[in-house]
Amino acid sequence: MRIWCKDHPIQFMACYLVFYLAFFTLLEHSIVVPDLVLHCALDDMIPFCKYAIIPYYLWFAWIPCTLFYLLWFNDRREFWRLCLPLFAGMTLSLLFCAIVPNGVNLRPAHLYGNDIFTQAVRNLWKTDTSTNVFPSIHVFNSVTLALAYHRCARLRARKWLWVKLAADLLCGSIILSTLLLKQHSVIDATAGIVLALFLDTVADAVARRTAPSVAYQHDHHPVFQNT
Incomplete structure (x- = not known):
């Protein structure tokens, strides 16, 4: 199985x-009333913002774009280095939601207006309920992706600093969007x-144990040597 995954990364992603x-x-269909409703005082201080739907939806494109970028333009070990925490975390999040059904009750009672942003939020709320939110997969994936950009050997040169800063900005905006849309x-x-x-x-730690050909700099970031 491991060999098949290694030789067929695209099929592996499709299966996952x-x-x-x-x-x-x-x-989403089985958990209607959550056992645990999450709420804190900070949630009440965060306003609703329909424009946050833009970075929220960008998340759906950012994941495959990053995975294919690492797969096609970098050492393949960097692709698998991202897949390990990314897919493991998503699976663990779903398992936790199955064991401890959870949700939030933060959405405003009414959405006013028929502009494109309001309609997009309505469509989101129709397809994505207020359940299965802990931990936030949107937030988890965004942070994991941003870390991958900082670790990428191809982006180490100073001229690519803007790419890593853009990844950080997108990560931060997606995290904020989950709160501003009252999704989380x-x-x-x-x-x-x-x-x-x-x-x-x-x-x-897994990369250190399974890749003896990987040399680590003083900052503990892996540098993949040509073989």
Whole structure:
């Protein structure tokens, strides 16, 4: 199985996508009333903003774009280095939601207007319920992707600093969008960040053990040597 995944990375991603969508859809339809409703005082201080739908939707494009970029233009080990924490974290998040059904109750009672942003938010709320939010997969994935850009050997040169800064900006805007759209609480957004940092550390330890040809700089970032 491991050899097949290594030789067929695109098929592997497709299989995981099918698994994730099936699992997520099952949770969305089976969990109507969550056992745990997340809320904190900070949630009430954050205003609703319909324009946050823009970075929120950019998340859906950012994931495949980053994965294919690492797969086609970089050492393939960097692709698998991202897949490990990314897919593990998404799976763990779904498992936690299955074991502890959770959700939020933060959305405003009414959305006024028929502009494109308001309609986009309405469409989002129709397809994505207020359940299965802890930890936030949107936040988890965004932080994990941003870390991958900082780790990428191809982007080490100073001239590519803008790419890493853009990734950080997109990551931050997506995290804020989950709060501004009342999709997530500060609690599950924070949990997404913590999970991303933890699994990135675990993936780094795995990379050290399984790739003896990898040389590490003093900052502990892997530099992939040509073989």
